[in-house]
Amino acid sequence: MATRVTYCRICEAGCGLLAEVEGERLVSLRPDPDHVVSRGFACAKGTRFAALHASAERVSAPLVRRGGRLEPASWEHAIADAASAIARVRREHGPHSVAVYMGNPGAFSFTTPLFTQALVRALGTRNFFTASSLDCNNKFAVSARMLGSPMTHPVPDLDRARFALLIGTNPAVSQSSFVHAPRMIERLTEIERRGGRVVVVDPRRTETARRVGEHLPIVPDTDAAFLLALLHVVFDEGLEDRAALRDHAAGAEPLRALVRRFSPERVEGATGVAPARIRDIARAFAGSGGAFCHVSTGVNHGTFGSIAYAAKLALELCTGNLDRVGGALVPRGAVDIARVAKLLGFDREPRFTSRIGGFSPVMGALPTGILADEILEPGPERVRALIVVAGNPLLSAPDGDRVKRALTSLDALVCLELFVSDTAAHATHVLPCTDFLERDDFPLAFSQMQPVPFAQWTDAVVPPTGERRPEWEIIADLCREARLPLGGNRLTDAVIRGALRAGGPRRLLAPLLVPRFGLRPLRALRAHPHGLTLDESPAGDFLKRRIGTPSGKVELFPSDVWARAPELERTLDAPGGGALRLITKREALGHNSWMHGNPRLTPHAHAAFLSPADAGRLGVADGDWVRLTTATGSIELPAVVDADVSPGVVAVPHGFGHDPESGWRVAVARGGANVNLLAPSGPRGLDPLSGMCQFVGLEVTLERVARARAAE
Numbered sequence: 001m002a003t004r005v006t007y008c009r010i011c012e013a014g015c016g017l018l019a020e021v022e023g024e025r026l027v028s029l030r031p032d033p034d035h036v037v038s039r040g041f042a043c044a045k046g047t048r049f050a051a052l053h054a055s056a057e058r059v060s061a062p063l064v065r066r067g068g069r070l071e072p073a074s075w076e077h078a079i080a081d082a083a084s085a086i087a088r089v090r091r092e093h094g095p096h097s098v099a100v101y102m103g104n105p106g107a108f109s110f111t112t113p114l115f116t117q118a119l120v121r122a123l124g125t126r127n128f129f130t131a132s133s134l135d136c137n138n139k140f141a142v143s144a145r146m147l148g149s150p151m152t153h154p155v156p157d158l159d160r161a162r163f164a165l166l167i168g169t170n171p172a173v174s175q176s177s178f179v180h181a182p183r184m185i186e187r188l189t190e191i192e193r194r195g196g197r198v199v200v201v202d203p204r205r206t207e208t209a210r211r212v213g214e215h216l217p218i219v220p221d222t223d224a225a226f227l228l229a230l231l232h233v234v235f236d237e238g239l240e241d242r243a244a245l246r247d248h249a250a251g252a253e254p255l256r257a258l259v260r261r262f263s264p265e266r267v268e269g270a271t272g273v274a275p276a277r278i279r280d281i282a283r284a285f286a287g288s289g290g291a292f293c294h295v296s297t298g299v300n301h302g303t304f305g306s307i308a309y310a311a312k313l314a315l316e317l318c319t320g321n322l323d324r325v326g327g328a329l330v331p332r333g334a335v336d337i338a339r340v341a342k343l344l345g346f347d348r349e350p351r352f353t354s355r356i357g358g359f360s361p362v363m364g365a366l367p368t369g370i371l372a373d374e375i376l377e378p379g380p381e382r383v384r385a386l387i388v389v390a391g392n393p394l395l396s397a398p399d400g401d402r403v404k405r406a407l408t409s410l411d412a413l414v415c416l417e418l419f420v421s422d423t424a425a426h427a428t429h430v431l432p433c434t435d436f437l438e439r440d441d442f443p444l445a446f447s448q449m450q451p452v453p454f455a456q457w458t459d460a461v462v463p464p465t466g467e468r469r470p471e472w473e474i475i476a477d478l479c480r481e482a483r484l485p486l487g488g489n490r491l492t493d494a495v496i497r498g499a500l501r502a503g504g505p506r507r508l509l510a511p512l513l514v515p516r517f518g519l520r521p522l523r524a525l526r527a528h529p530h531g532l533t534l535d536e537s538p539a540g541d542f543l544k545r546r547i548g549t550p551s552g553k554v555e556l557f558p559s560d561v562w563a564r565a566p567e568l569e570r571t572l573d574a575p576g577g578g579a580l581r582l583i584t585k586r587e588a589l590g591h592n593s594w595m596h597g598n599p600r601l602t603p604h605a606h607a608a609f610l611s612p613a614d615a616g617r618l619g620v621a622d623g624d625w626v627r628l629t630t631a632t633g634s635i636e637l638p639a640v641v642d643a644d645v646s647p648g649v650v651a652v653p654h655g656f657g658h659d660p661e662s663g664w665r666v667a668v669a670r671g672g673a674n675v676n677l678l679a680p681s682g683p684r685g686l687d688p689l690s691g692m693c694q695f696v697g698l699e700v701t702l703e704r705v706a707r708a709r710a711a712e
């Protein structure tokens with residue numbers, strides 16, 4: 001038995017793992033006590049990934065649809081057949097008729113985003129979609145304008161902060177996002193131990209709020225107004241950091257004028273937060289000597305996520321907490337991604353707009369909320385073929401019924417997958433991929449999101465099972481077979497293929513690591529298998545030297561970022577009116593729509609969580625079946641009456657309601673419904689600036705359809 005050091009790539013915490021391996025077979029995974037940051041922490045999803053690695057539900061040979069059924073095929077045949085289907089659609093209907101979707105797990109491999117980009121450019125399609133428009137596009141779009149790069153995002157200085165304001169995040173379950181930091185709860189608890197404060201703003205008293213800090217319930221989808229009221233108090237009471245504003249801000253005056261209209265008293269009706277509480281938080285934030293505000297998906301998924309993120313950056317800058325010890329830092333990290341992107345021109349968005357809705361791309365991708373329309377709406381440039389890399393849009397994207405209609409109408413649907421997911425159940429080709437234990441890796445995408453910057457290289461822990469192949473190899477083969485040069489021209493194709501021949505994709509990574517780790521970067525990193533913490537430039541360096549805006553200042557008031565402010569203001573005058581509002585909720589033992597099939601992890605039964613007050617009013621008892629209906633659709637599922645949920649709110653986890661045709665037999669048997677049948681798709685449901693879709697704050701009616709016992 002040998003022990004190999006690696007790290008988990010399911011969520012952003014990136015916890016260190018030790019793999020016990022017998023010959024070439026994985027026996028078990030356990031937390032790595034010597035990892036430089038996670039220090040022996042890992043969750044059940046990570047350690048029990050071994051069961052998914054060996055699961056009988058995995059696809060380990062290519063599948064090709066014949067006579068309506070997915071049947072095993074050789075790689076040679078599967079690649080030739082998929083490539084010819086794609087090439088045919090492209091030849092007959094033009095480059096935009098072939099679309100690509102990359103899902104969340106793609107970001108955890110250093111090769112997958114690179115090769116997916118190379119594929120998109122090879123196809124010459126503008127129809128590239130990613131999970132980011134279901135997750136965080138508001139952050140990308142706003143940072144591009146305010147900080148000069150979509151890749152620059154200040155991260156909480158967790159271990160030195162005196163005040164933490166968490167909005168719309170539940171790290172006790174999720175480890176959060178845009179912060180590559182295991183042990184979040186412990187580190188937040190330490191803030192309190194140091195005499196600091198933690199405030200958790202959430203419509204539900206979450207697992208996080210139960211374990212640390214003060215809980216501040218808020219009406220769903222009103223965080224932007226709440227944040228602007230904090231800024232109102234900062235300016236109104238003269239709490240701003242004048243030096244920070246003078247030296248590092250542009251556009252402070254129009255911002256000051258705008259937030260004047262968002263007094264704590266004015267936003268009280270909409271947010272449900274008492275003015276005294278808003279004043280107290282604003283004062284404490286400004287006066288703590290080190291504060292950060294971390295907003296996450298609960299805010300991103302709302303109507304005004306772009307304004308909310310802009311307000312959070314403004315709050316940090318205006319109180320002198322941006323780029324300050326204990327506040328929000330912009331680490332240089334192992335690779336200065338923002339700089340590399342600038343050098344390669346990746347941070348400049350292409351100039352096209354989408355056929356449906358006229359959206360501009362964000363990080364090169366169009367909003368997934370219009371994918372179904374791009375497939376279904378007639379026209380010469382309609383999407384007729386789709387390549388899905390590590391994603392499950394059937395369950396993760398809004399308006400699941402429409403997505404299903406769209407996916408089942410395609411001429412070709414090629415899925416690079418670990419499983420026959422809900423999406424892959426409708427594929428023409430399923431191409432089996434290696435999982436994270438079967439590939440070399442480096443946490444490239446998260447290099448600049450680490451409160452304690454570190455670097456770690458891992459070799460594959462075990463060789464691929466069966467015929468699984470890495471995504472990069474599949475993409476390179478598909479492009480060769482379809483006679484499309486990787487990256488869109490012969491030169492990039494030659495460079496990439498040359499590097500692959502000379503030593504595989506690590507040859508493409510190494511040059512990025514040379515500035516930090518010398519001429520033999522992988523050798524340097526291998527000397528530190530448990531990770532290597534990095535020396536960092538001092539706080540203040542970002543604002544002085546590295547900010548990417550042409551003015552060299554934080555742009556507090558880019559007009560398109562604030563374009564919806566009048567609309568936001570109108571919501572203050574016409575608050576909700578008693579309707580129930582939908583919010584999100586993550587499953588501890590699942591990851592988005594996948595991992596529910598792990599026989600060694602039993603997620604909770606799918607349910608809608610509502611407050612005792614609403615349950616009483618609507619005559620619903622624990623376990624009753626209820627029907628939830630929005631303007632888009634309706635689902636039925638059991639109710640859980642839960643005192644942690646604020647009145648007026650229904651919380652429903654996503655990623656359930658698996659397709660009966662998927663290969664996830666265990667997950668299908670566990671039941672549940674797809675909450676995204678309730679969320680709107682199409683241009684009107686999306687934020688015009690960022691293309692973010694809305695999962696939070698949707699008006700929903702709830703009615704009982706069966707008593708608990710009758711349902712059993």
Ligand SMILES: Nc1nc2c(c(=O)[nH]1)N[C@H]1C(S)=C(S)[C@@H](COP(=O)(O)OP(=O)(O)OC[C@H]3O[C@@H](n4cnc5c(=O)[nH]c(N)nc54)[C@H](O)[C@@H]3O)O[C@H]1N2
Binds near residue numbers: 134390416434653
């Ligand atoms: N209602 C609601 N909807 C949401 C959210 C919400 O909070 N509420 N959250 C949104 C968010 S934040 C996100 S990121 C999206 C996620 O959206 P997606 O990324 O589209 O969906 P996932 O469920 O993460 O599906 C990932 C798929 O990749 C496969 N996979 C896993 N690892 C690998 C790998 O290494 N290689 C390959 N090739 N495949 C792999 C899995 O089997 C799975 O089918 O969902 C969004 N949808």
Ligand SMILES: Nc1nc2c(c(=O)[nH]1)N[C@H]1C(S)=C(S)[C@@H](COP(=O)(O)OP(=O)(O)OC[C@H]3O[C@@H](n4cnc5c(=O)[nH]c(N)nc54)[C@H](O)[C@@H]3O)O[C@H]1N2
Binds near residue numbers: 169170296298
């Ligand atoms: N176990 C587990 N871990 C995960 C995932 C998973 O599915 N399962 N998914 C991963 C992914 S892809 C991501 S992006 C991250 C996301 O990490 P987080 O952003 O922390 O996601 P959630 O845990 O869903 O927390 C969102 C919180 O927002 C709250 N919320 C909902 N609506 C509102 C609102 O209007 N205002 C406010 N203030 N709060 C609101 C919800 O109640 C919830 O507690 O988690 C990752 N980690």
Ligand code: SF4
Binds near residue numbers: 009013042043
């Ligand atoms: S917290 Fe995330 S990275 Fe850590 S073990 Fe769990 S799933 Fe893996």
Ligand SMILES: [Mo]
Binds near residue numbers: 104177
């Ligand atoms: Mo996500």
